[in-house]
Amino acid sequence: MAVRASCFLRQRQVLFLFLFGGLCLAGSEFGRYSVTEEAERGSFVANLAKDLGLGVDALAAKKTRVISDDNKQHLLLDFHTGKLLTNEKLDREKLCGSTEPCMLFFQILMDNPFHIYRAELRIVDINDHSPTFQNKEMILKIPEITAVGTAFRLERALDSDERSNGIQNYTISTNSFFHIKIHDNDEGLIYPELVLDKPLDWEEEQEFSLILTAFDGGSPPRSGTATVHIMVLDINDNAPRFSQELYQTQVPENSPVGLPVVKVSAEDADSGVNAEVAYSFFDASEDIQETFQINHFSGEIVLKALLDYELVKSYKLNIQAVDGGGLSARCTVLVQVLDINDNPPQLIMSSLVNEVVENSPETTLAVFRINDRDSGENGKTICYIQENLPFLIRPSVGNFYILTTEGALDRESRAEYNITITATDLGTPRLTTEHTVTVQVSDVNDNAPAFTQTSYTLFVQENNSPALHIGTISATDSDSGSNAHITYSLLPTEEPQLALASLISINANNGQLFALRALDYESLQAFEFHVVATDQGSPALSSQALVNIIVLDANDNAPFVLYPLQNASAPCTELLPRAAEPGYLVTKVVAVDHDSGQNAWLSFQLLKATEPGLFTVWAHNGEVRTSRLLSERDAPKHRLLLLVKDNGDPPCSASVTLHVLLVDGFSQPYLPLPEVARNPVQDEDMLTLYLVIALASVSSLFLLSVLLFVGVRLCRRARAASLGVCSVPEGHFPGHLVDVNGMGTLSQSYQYEVCLMGGSSDTNDFKFLKPIYPDVHAHGSHSNDDEKPTF
Template identity: 40%
Template structure:
């Protein structure tokens, strides 16, 4: 209880002291406060003199600094400053009345001027006077209005008011609009004094004539000079659906080339509607159209573009007719007719049809033969269907027009299957479109063979070299023949067509394989009997009728070394007795005492003979000519020397291997042939007895040699007997080189009485087989040759024996 009383007592004292303090403060304020008023226009420049504040406050200018004179203000201190030297108050910064006071009619700034010693505070009020530094302005530069075109006249449209931060006469005063034929302006004032513009519609609008208007609204203040502000009134006349869509024309005709690609633009349909918005939005569609046209064309509902939706063909449809409907958003419609003419394009190449055709014809068909009947057509029209055709290559054929669109393919010249077995006839048909199109067709024509060509040998004459002694049945040669025909017409059969004469039966020597043309030997050939012969071979085909040709085969038999030399002189007789030759005692060195004459039935090098001593006498008294066989003395004989000399002469040919013959000669040196020869014989026989052992050995060798010769001669004799040719009776042959190195053959005869050798005729090498057993006294051309021999030598010759010698 006491505590509560103490607390209430303290509260009472606190309230009393606050009242005392407030009264004292009020007295102090009244003592130091005074009032000072200035008035300046806004927007004055910096440094503008407001007034002499020190003088107006009654202060001593000299004491201003001493008493710390200053001004202070929370909001306006930075707008002013005081010069302590003279006490003037100046404008320190730009002062904009509208930014400080906005639209307040009276605008003033409050300042406090403070001095000390003693302390005084003076209240200074500076009034800011308005100037016309702001133009009226609208909150929006553009005012948009939408007015329905059927709005009745007299309708009011209130617009937004303009703003002007100035006050008084400098603020907004009036509005006006630019001239127009539809609207007028009225101004209204609100209860707070604001002025609003108002548009009034004076006459009806027509959007189709003028869909929008622009009117300039101008706001003016009352300053001097007058300032204005502007805004644009954009009036949009909204549409009412009072117009139907309209096409530019009722009928549209368009041409379109066939083959145009899909989605090709055919025509752009254009329909206009003077309305706008939904009422003026036009859509397009087909109203009356055939099913095929609907499948071929499409229309864009928004743009009105008619395009192809698939390829079309002039040959199928030449024109399309359709109706197009244009509708606006308000349900009004209009129609137009569209006719699309299809223009033919050269899109079809000519078509070639073989109505009748032969796949093959004989090669002997005559010119003018019909090979094929051809039909050519083009489904295009006009020049695009005008077609011309020809054969592309140079061939023995031609095309001739038979009737409309029909052509005949004819032969123009003879055919030869061997030159061309088949023809690929390419026919090209081209139209006259732009660009032209063409088609080609190839006819493969085979040429049938007829037997119009005989077999042909690769050579008309053959030369065949066959070594003699060939085995029977051996292949000699194969002839070759060809026939360019076909099949049976080209099948060749060979045969020998020589007629077997009495002199030479060809079939006995040669046969031929009828299928291969290989010639075979029927028997061995003997060069010494027959040097050559001709075989006539015929090649015949199997055509109807058959054709044939012949060729000659010349068979030349070449020599082999199958004959040993034959010694003609001196003759050993039938018993091969020893030959004695008398050598005159008075012979000088180099005298001819004897001559060995030999022949060889072979020819060429095989018959080229050489002579030599196989067993000359000791000491040697004689020499023999290697190529002549002449035996000559090497020295002069003495009386006491040996009178009998035995020599063995070897005659050898030049074959491979060489063959040879020998003869034993006893050369007796004596002056009287009739007296000495019997003694010689007896002495020779005695000498033979004493040398029996030697002769036995020689006999064995000779028997072996003779056995070989006998077998050969028997074989040769058998061949000669089987040959039908003339035997060379009584002829002997040899082969020698003459001094100029050539081979010459002579047929000679010996005259015993005169001691001469008579050349009967000169023989060429191939004529040795033609020697016959008859004599001629002179050579051809009048030539004659004689050689005189020793009488004792000539006595050994047989007078009736002609022989051949070569020098």
């Protein structure tokens, strides 16, 4: 039973290997390749001829072609070099989205014999996308009592690149209140949190803005920004507070009724109702209440009655401020009655310069003096100008002052300044005089021209007319006058084969580009060069910009017929057997078009035939086939006129003349061109037929082997049962013994006898199995026991 099982197992293995070998002819794994996304069309992927172990000519002979799973022609096989190239720029984000790795599966099909290789192409990501925030401004409202360490989740940025080129870090602009903490979510994406480092105080700062920046992991990294606007919410935790605890003022006598004496100001650091302050007198005498009046809302104190210096020289007023929450504060106002100050200061200009050159060092603009005819404090003056101006006032001898520049000025930032000089005396009330000085900043050539774009891409249709305007390059200069007058010129290209001077010219004054001659897409599809913009300053400054010219294809080439050749001395005649079935492939018209895109899409049409209705032409591949059975009445010779037309606008076409000769007894299909593709449906039917025949043959052989094996075993069992014992006859070896020739490790022939034990049992067992030795002495060799075979 063990021997039988072993033999059956080996037979199953042989059958399985045979079937597996047949199935492997249909397809097998081939190779894994990779290419960087956005690689230019025609980029190298693999040397397919080398990887397949074939010559370049064998690829064409086997009609090798590459087919993608999505039925798009992403890859192109160059039959001249055997290289597999990209047929277009591959965008990983469009092809795969967020899936990583991005795999493009394709097949390599071969005929003669038919074979399919499965392969895959990985699109390697590059850092071609910057992080972006969906909302460019985020608003956070945070109460001022928020505890330190509180975290606020911020919106994360988005990046279309894969994770290594995706978002890797976030930063926040420098501030003393917050820092950024990075967290990972379950998907492995990071998001920022804004963590409070310092208690907020609405009274110090009610709102402020921070810049959140997201960085990806590319090299160099890209970034995107968003504004985080923080609003601090107030609570009623502050009492009103006067700007000063003691107010002192001097009021001239004979001041009119209603004259403002002083205005107290109390600020409440809270907001809303809690910040509304009401002013009133506190513990005021009857005399004070009759002489002064306070505005409950503004805190302004005015005269209610006339003052008399001889009666009362000073008043002490206690002022109370109460907010909407009931918290209060107090201050003191001392009013001193003085003589009036009725003379304002006078400003007398001694010298003045109204124009200054930018980038100049500290320059004196004006010299003036201030005079006040009053005496004492009323005659003392101070002088100042408005803030945030790059000018200074320096005191000089006596009452003279000098107006100077603080440093070098920049005309491009500001070309004119209106400086208001304010002179104030120290009297009570103070009297003021203002004088305005206008200063013009003249220009120097300190700015180079700047192009509106770092690079320009212009398109031009081929076969353009000479001197065609194809675009304008523009640059600006922040200077003025001749320093801002720009001229344009072309830089010589580094490609010696590109005669730029014969292709493009530029208007030096306005940057308009012109094509000097008609461009041919089939000869030159794109080229680039640099444009220089130079100003007329001294010294002149310049900058450069890159210009890419892309030539667009026009339908200026008619289809060219490769087969059958129309200019041959003798016309090509195709043979057609009269026994041909409908759909019989007579020939295939092969044509090409030197244009690109839809201008190179060809269609075929039968214009005229000797026998209408006998032949049809497939519109997309040019195959000429019979449309019905041939009859004896059909003429022996036929002439077909075909039209090959492209898909341009307007379309171009070419005509093809075919001669077909009907013959008898011609059984094999005539294929005039080795490049004509076989019908994939017929190939599939033939492959199925071959597999069915092979399977039937193997099954029949296997069944016959089983029957023979069973028959031999039954015969041997019957013979052993009749003998019952093992007998070894003398002389010649009996025929039923197994002869093992010296093919292995044995040095001479041996015979074995299998003896079965006969009996009444239903099954027979092995009795013994031993070799039968011939007369060793008679042969005179192999008497050593070590050379006896073992079993």
